[in-house]
Amino acid sequence: MMSLNAFAQKIPVNYDESKMPSFTLPDPLVLPNGKPIKSKDVWEKAGRPAVLKLFAENVYGVNPFSGAVKIVSEVKTVNENALNGKAISKQITLRFPEISPTLTLDILLYLPKNVKQAPVFVSLNFTGNHTATHEKDVFVTEKWVNSGFDKTFVNNRATDASRGIAERRWPMEAIIARGYAVATAYYGDLEADHNEGWKTGLRSVLTPEQREKWSAIGVWAWSMSRMVDYLIKNESLIDGQKVIALGHSRIGKATLWAAAEDPRFAMVISNDSGEGGAALSRRWIGETVEHLNTQFPHWFCANYKKYNKAVAELPVDSHALLGLMAPRPLYVASATEDIWADPKGEFLGAVEAEKVYQLYKKTGLGTNTMPMPNSPVGKTIGYHIREGKHDILLYDWQQYMNFADKHFEIK
Numbered sequence: 001m002m003s004l005n006a007f008a009q010k011i012p013v014n015y016d017e018s019k020m021p022s023f024t025l026p027d028p029l030v031l032p033n034g035k036p037i038k039s040k041d042v043w044e045k046a047g048r049p050a051v052l053k054l055f056a057e058n059v060y061g062v063n064p065f066s067g068a069v070k071i072v073s074e075v076k077t078v079n080e081n082a083l084n085g086k087a088i089s090k091q092i093t094l095r096f097p098e099i100s101p102t103l104t105l106d107i108l109l110y111l112p113k114n115v116k117q118a119p120v121f122v123s124l125n126f127t128g129n130h131t132a133t134h135e136k137d138v139f140v141t142e143k144w145v146n147s148g149f150d151k152t153f154v155n156n157r158a159t160d161a162s163r164g165i166a167e168r169r170w171p172m173e174a175i176i177a178r179g180y181a182v183a184t185a186y187y188g189d190l191e192a193d194h195n196e197g198w199k200t201g202l203r204s205v206l207t208p209e210q211r212e213k214w215s216a217i218g219v220w221a222w223s224m225s226r227m228v229d230y231l232i233k234n235e236s237l238i239d240g241q242k243v244i245a246l247g248h249s250r251i252g253k254a255t256l257w258a259a260a261e262d263p264r265f266a267m268v269i270s271n272d273s274g275e276g277g278a279a280l281s282r283r284w285i286g287e288t289v290e291h292l293n294t295q296f297p298h299w300f301c302a303n304y305k306k307y308n309k310a311v312a313e314l315p316v317d318s319h320a321l322l323g324l325m326a327p328r329p330l331y332v333a334s335a336t337e338d339i340w341a342d343p344k345g346e347f348l349g350a351v352e353a354e355k356v357y358q359l360y361k362k363t364g365l366g367t368n369t370m371p372m373p374n375s376p377v378g379k380t381i382g383y384h385i386r387e388g389k390h391d392i393l394l395y396d397w398q399q400y401m402n403f404a405d406k407h408f409e410i411k
Ligand code: GCU
Pocket: 001, 002, 248, 249, 250, 251, 272, 273, 274, 275, 287, 292, 340
């Protein structure tokens, strides 16, 4: 957990289930006219679009760009002998000339050498591509970075000394060895993560009204979809049917929203996404909507602030967001010490999403008992709670690859 700012510190934090008021979850399987949804056809035609719209208008914001986005890509480096000869690495810069002449999204891609068409994890990083690896040819990001994230960052700029600082989160060799590709990009490329980050990012081209209606998380989700645009069109070593959206924490929130909006993500993984992600907002445990909006006012759309003191009025909750992934395989993970993210709330979000999966005759988690630490459970929805801190580690990746092997039938 990061330290809370002065305003957020004044908002009470509760960790005691017995003090938590009871609540009723909104039912995603009811149409706006009050009729229950009983089939996947009605869900897909009317129910799902209505829930998606509620999330856009009240939580993650309305994406102002409709239709295909023109992308110009430039492959800047190719290394046929990356990761001790096991992988091909590429660095690709995406530009969006019809939107802005200056914005860039820099992808670092690792492809396993021995796989004809690899499934790919698409996942943003917190600190720049060069922090995910020690490989010397990876460019140091020149974008704004949060100096509070690492001591190697000076005046909000990354330095050479920050190479590899996030390597524990990116076990590239282990991923490549299992036949998976990884595409990552810095989450701050299209919007720096601070209150005025929009001024130099994608939202700078919008009208004030469009900007307020969208959000930083919306922009980060948008970047993930642009990575998919590039990958499926240009990378023949990638299997476009096996694109996995994966994200940790605030990027986990953005990842869930990316996959809700973009059906090309065939599998979705939320790692410790917490409040505003997989955790039920109506549970008064750990972080709340009010904490989020106070400490990170740019993350969500302006309307989300209406629910600071009125979470019961939110027309949706995390189970409905997770339900938007159906029938795709979805994995939700927590960590035992990550109580700020409310692990039980993340688990219950996944439990409650089951009813949407049932429309497709799929078992979601198939249990409503929270498992012991380090004991993955589930069917089309997977879940584990790892022993330890708020983080994404090799253990987590291993469970995600086991889950992906099972659902993609990789032997
Ligand atoms: C803060 C924030 C969380 C977020 C986390 C992170 O702790 O309150 O909502 O998930 O940062 O992104 O690491």
